[in-house]
Amino acid sequence: MTRNPLVSDAFVDLLMFDALDVSALTAFDHFREHDRGTFELWVQSCRRLAREKLFAAYRPMDSAPPALSDGRVRTHPVMNELWPALAETGVINATRPYDVGGQQLPFTVATIASFYLLAANGAAYSFAGLTTGAGHLIEAFGDETVRGLFLEPLYNGTFNGTMALTEPHAGSSLADLTSTATPRGDGTYSIKGSKIFISGGDQSFARNTVHMVLARLDGAPSGTRGVSLFAVPRERPTNDGAWEHNDVHVAGVIHKIGWRGIPSLALSFGDEGDCRGWLVGPSNHGLKCMFQMMNEARLLVGASAAATATVAFYESLAYARERTQGRRLGDTDPTSKPVALTEHADVRRMLLEQKCVAEGSLALVARCAKFSDTAQHHPDGDERERAQMLLDLLTPIAKSFPAERGFQSNALAVQIHGGYGYSSEYLVESWLRDQKLNSIHEGTTQIQALDLLGRKVIARGGRALATLCEEVERDLATALSKGVDPSLVASVREALARWSALTQALAAKGLAGDVHGMMGHSTDYLDATGSLVLGWLWLWLAGATRAREGHFYDGVRAAARFWVTREVPRVHALAAVIERDDQAFLGLDERAL
Amino acid sequence: MKILVPLKRTADPDNANKIKIAPGGAKVVTDGLEPKPNPFDEYAVESALRLTENGTNPKARLAGDSVVVATFGAKEASQTLRQALAMGADSGLLFEASDENLDGDLVARALAKVVEREKPDLVVMGKQAVDGDSNQVGQILAERLGWPSATFAMSIELSQDKKSVIVGREVDGGVIKLKLALPAVITVDLRIVAPKSITNHVTPQTHNYQEGARYAPLPMIMAAKKKPLAEAPFASLGVEGVKTSYVKFEAPPARKAGIKVKDVPELVQRLRAEAKAL
Ligand SMILES: Cc1cc2nc3c(=O)[nH]c(=O)nc-3n(C[C@H](O)[C@H](O)[C@H](O)COP(=O)(O)OP(=O)(O)OC[C@H]3O[C@@H](n4cnc5c(N)ncnc54)[C@H](O)[C@@H]3O)c2cc1C
Numbered sequence: 001m002t003r004n005p006l007v008s009d010a011f012v013d014l015l016m017f018d019a020l021d022v023s024a025l026t027a028f029d030h031f032r033e034h035d036r037g038t039f040e041l042w043v044q045s046c047r048r049l050a051r052e053k054l055f056a057a058y059r060p061m062d063s064a065p066p067a068l069s070d071g072r073v074r075t076h077p078v079m080n081e082l083w084p085a086l087a088e089t090g091v092i093n094a095t096r097p098y099d100v101g102g103q104q105l106p107f108t109v110a111t112i113a114s115f116y117l118l119a120a121n122g123a124a125y126s127f128a129g130l131t132t133g134a135g136h137l138i139e140a141f142g143d144e145t146v147r148g149l150f151l152e153p154l155y156n157g158t159f160n161g162t163m164a165l166t167e168p169h170a171g172s173s174l175a176d177l178t179s180t181a182t183p184r185g186d187g188t189y190s191i192k193g194s195k196i197f198i199s200g201g202d203q204s205f206a207r208n209t210v211h212m213v214l215a216r217l218d219g220a221p222s223g224t225r226g227v228s229l230f231a232v233p234r235e236r237p238t239n240d241g242a243w244e245h246n247d248v249h250v251a252g253v254i255h256k257i258g259w260r261g262i263p264s265l266a267l268s269f270g271d272e273g274d275c276r277g278w279l280v281g282p283s284n285h286g287l288k289c290m291f292q293m294m295n296e297a298r299l300l301v302g303a304s305a306a307a308t309a310t311v312a313f314y315e316s317l318a319y320a321r322e323r324t325q326g327r328r329l330g331d332t333d334p335t336s337k338p339v340a341l342t343e344h345a346d347v348r349r350m351l352l353e354q355k356c357v358a359e360g361s362l363a364l365v366a367r368c369a370k371f372s373d374t375a376q377h378h379p380d381g382d383e384r385e386r387a388q389m390l391l392d393l394l395t396p397i398a399k400s401f402p403a404e405r406g407f408q409s410n411a412l413a414v415q416i417h418g419g420y421g422y423s424s425e426y427l428v429e430s431w432l433r434d435q436k437l438n439s440i441h442e443g444t445t446q447i448q449a450l451d452l453l454g455r456k457v458i459a460r461g462g463r464a465l466a467t468l469c470e471e472v473e474r475d476l477a478t479a480l481s482k483g484v485d486p487s488l489v490a491s492v493r494e495a496l497a498r499w500s501a502l503t504q505a506l507a508a509k510g511l512a513g514d515v516h517g518m519m520g521h522s523t524d525y526l527d528a529t530g531s532l533v534l535g536w537l538w539l540w541l542a543g544a545t546r547a548r549e550g551h552f553y554d555g556v557r558a559a560a561r562f563w564v565t566r567e568v569p570r571v572h573a574l575a576a577v578i579e580r581d582d583q584a585f586l587g588l589d590e591r592a593l
Numbered sequence: 594m595k596i597l598v599p600l601k602r603t604a605d606p607d608n609a610n611k612i613k614i615a616p617g618g619a620k621v622v623t624d625g626l627e628p629k630p631n632p633f634d635e636y637a638v639e640s641a642l643r644l645t646e647n648g649t650n651p652k653a654r655l656a657g658d659s660v661v662v663a664t665f666g667a668k669e670a671s672q673t674l675r676q677a678l679a680m681g682a683d684s685g686l687l688f689e690a691s692d693e694n695l696d697g698d699l700v701a702r703a704l705a706k707v708v709e710r711e712k713p714d715l716v717v718m719g720k721q722a723v724d725g726d727s728n729q730v731g732q733i734l735a736e737r738l739g740w741p742s743a744t745f746a747m748s749i750e751l752s753q754d755k756k757s758v759i760v761g762r763e764v765d766g767g768v769i770k771l772k773l774a775l776p777a778v779i780t781v782d783l784r785i786v787a788p789k790s791i792t793n794h795v796t797p798q799t800h801n802y803q804e805g806a807r808y809a810p811l812p813m814i815m816a817a818k819k820k821p822l823a824e825a826p827f828a829s830l831g832v833e834g835v836k837t838s839y840v841k842f843e844a845p846p847a848r849k850a851g852i853k854v855k856d857v858p859e860l861v862q863r864l865r866a867e868a869k870a871l
Pocket of ligand 1: 162163164165166168169170171172173196197198199200256259264437440441442443444445446447450
């Protein structure tokens with residue numbers, strides 16, 4: 001079978017240069033040292049690292065997950081090679097400023113390059129992604145002491161980083177966190193508490209691990225307003241420059257169905273009363289600070305989900321081209337040669353649906369990444385604000401659409417493999433297992449739905465909503481001018497109008513105090529929004545093909561047509577369901593379930 | 594020590610199945626294929642870098658050593674040079690030419706001119722380019738320069754005094770080792786990028802290079818922008834005229850399906866009677 005490309009180079013090219021026009025980012029002062037050449041070389045380095053090293057290690061890491069022995073976690077030995085390769089290539093600190101050792105690479109380009117790494121081996125790459133996030137928190141909010149202690153070793157890969165939010169009784173609801181921090185009088189804090197599911201929480205390839213821990217200061221207000229952020233290393237620095245045990249213990253390794261190359265751990269801090277943490281950012285503002293990392297992490301989850309769907313799509317595509325079975329509809333001659341699976345109507349449907357979800361999700365995440373670069377570095381304040389609004393609004397969709405629809409897409413990849421897909425001899429089953437996680441961690445789909453409807457679309461008195469509509473309309477007009485089928489553009493316009501009216505109606509219910517009426521169907525609302533947003537983005541991509549000829553461009557246009565004609569109509573159907581506000585589950589006595 | 598590495602941009606070899614032959618067989622059409630550096634040339638760059646560094650990280654050139662990369666091709670080929678600079682080469686030379694006006698002989702003559710100007714102690718190059726697969730340039734160049742050469746290198750050992758190299762060459766039936774006095778021309782094969790294929794008596798014997806050509810790290814990609822990259826017209830080299838003309842291209846005949854034999858005696862019998870291989 002042909003080698004799995006992980007991600008299509010032609011698609012990445014279209015996305016980067018024709019659709020997103022990443023070269024334009026070099027006009028921002030922050031990126032002035034870059035040019036198209038640096039972007040291309042970076043993508044090339046990551047692509048090769050992914051194809052030559054990370055992908056080869058994927059199955060071995062999935063088959064032999066990390067194990068606990070003598071209180072420490074042993075990660076797969078291949079990580080001893082992959083981690084230095086990731087760090088030395090510059091994956092951890094690529095986007096960070098020059099003054100902390102980074103190269104100020106646009107987040108957009110870093111994100112697109114990460115698609116390859118995530119598709120090759122999401123677990124291996126996640127060690128790096130989490131380390132970037134932890135470093136970035138310290139860089140943004142840490143004082144000189146904390147930065148001096150941890151920033152360089154995190155960014156150069158001597159240490160790895162984690163985010164330690166979740167507690168056994170407090171997952172979705174971070175307001176209920178109970179870990180505590182008590183000032184020790186020397187500027188550090190005594191940390192006590194239990195955390196669970198902490199990914200990358202221990203390993204055997206880097207010198208130390210720095211946990212970004214949410215905990216409550218003594219006497220802090222209850223709820224999210226009383227949460228502070230601390231850097232808590234597994235080993236802490238002594239006065240003479242050595243590192244010593246910091247009373248952080250691995251209480252257990254979670255046995256997972258997927259994402260098995262990276263350990264997710266139950267950790268206990270301060271069992272012996274001797275765990276020290278360093279406050280990062282103002283006290284009681286921990287959640288606000290952490291949201292910087294969480295927003296990045298949510299896009300990372302979206303990227304991971306998109307990449308996991310993509311790699312499985314290419315696997316099933318190659319399989320379908322090679323595997324022969326049966327004959328075309330209407331061919332009743334049993335002596336004729338069996339045809340490739342790709343000749344069967346519904347196999348094509350399954351392949352094109354995967355392509356739409358997978359590559360559409362890559363586009364969604366990359367588009368968000370560009371809003372992030374624009375929000376931070378555009379010279380014009382209004383443009384920055386506008387991009388920030390769009391990024392905030394789209395983040396819950398970029399986190400959950402690739403995860404939810406990606407899971408279905410990964411199931412289609414298994415389906416195309418028939419019985420072989422259900423066997424662990426083939427890779428597609430493992431991506432299905434991996435994908436499920438993406439709708440759970442970093443805020444479940446349900447939490448994203450509450451965030452989207454309860455906060456994001458109604459933000460700034462409806463300006464966020466209006467701005468999104470304006471952005472979509474702008475792209476649709478461009479698509480039309482570039483020769484995209486007007487009937488497709490009309491379909492997305494109608495769905496946008498319907499969705500916008502629905503949003504306003506729900507917001508009005510909320511304003512009138514009917515919270516259940518507004519939020520009761522929020523996950524359906526999220527689902528409808530995802531279908532609509534993908535319709536917008538596929539027409540944007542179709543426009544970017546500029547009517548060029550060839551199989552690749554034909555494929556992009558066919559995907560756009562498929563999505564707009566098959567999926568966008570769901571917006572109307574879901575809107576009808578939401579508007580009807582049936583009480584089947586909302587009004588039910590839970591004993592009747 | 595100064596090493597010259599010639600580079601060629603070729604149509605993506607991973608998609609070689611997508612090339613077509615123009616109607617009438619006039620030429621090979623590679624439209625729609627992404628241009629990529631010839632992989633054997635990337636191995637040559639990797640070899641040159643290993644010969645001139647000490648194996649530490651970040652990798653640093655040994656004092657007095659340099660690696661120059663040169664290409665003849667379209668303006669866009671400067672990106673191929675930049676990639677080599679991002680891997681670690683020190684400077685690049687682009688002589689603008691169109692591929693159609695070049696053949697192996699002309700390229701070798703042009704390279705001889707570049708050698709005259711740059712005065713390298715060693716030329717390290719790919720054994721062949723994966724588009725034409727001609728495997729000629731290194732040999733013709735050595736002949737023109739009157740330098741010793743070793744082709745199909747899978748190992749290179751630089752002597753302590755840097756005056757000679759011992760090259761392990763892959764040949765049918767094994768490896769043959771040749772000692773060459775410098776200056777010399779070496780063409781490299783795939784195995785030259787194995788973790789311990791290059792010895793320069795500075796990099797510790799215990800050091801394992803990664804298998805394959807290195808990935809350009811981001812700091813080096815940025816640094817490469819500031820490295821010298823000179824562009825000049827091909828005509829400035831003062832050589833011209835291609836000797837090769839292509840009469841006709843034809844796709845190879847489609848391969849016939851294989852057959853399954855039931856046992857070894859049948860295999861032997863068929864090899865003898867039908868294939869006449871025994
Ligand atoms: C493999 C893995 C890795 C992880 N890595 C990390 C990590 O590195 N750091 C970290 O801090 N955490 C990590 N987590 C934890 C993860 O973020 C939580 O599991 C997640 O936030 C959900 O919390 P929970 O498991 O307690 O589920 P619960 O909060 O108990 O939720 C259970 C179900 O109820 C739903 N639900 C909960 N509240 C609501 C609501 N208000 N409205 C509607 N539905 C609701 C949820 O959507 C879910 O379906 C990881 C988890 C896993 C599985």
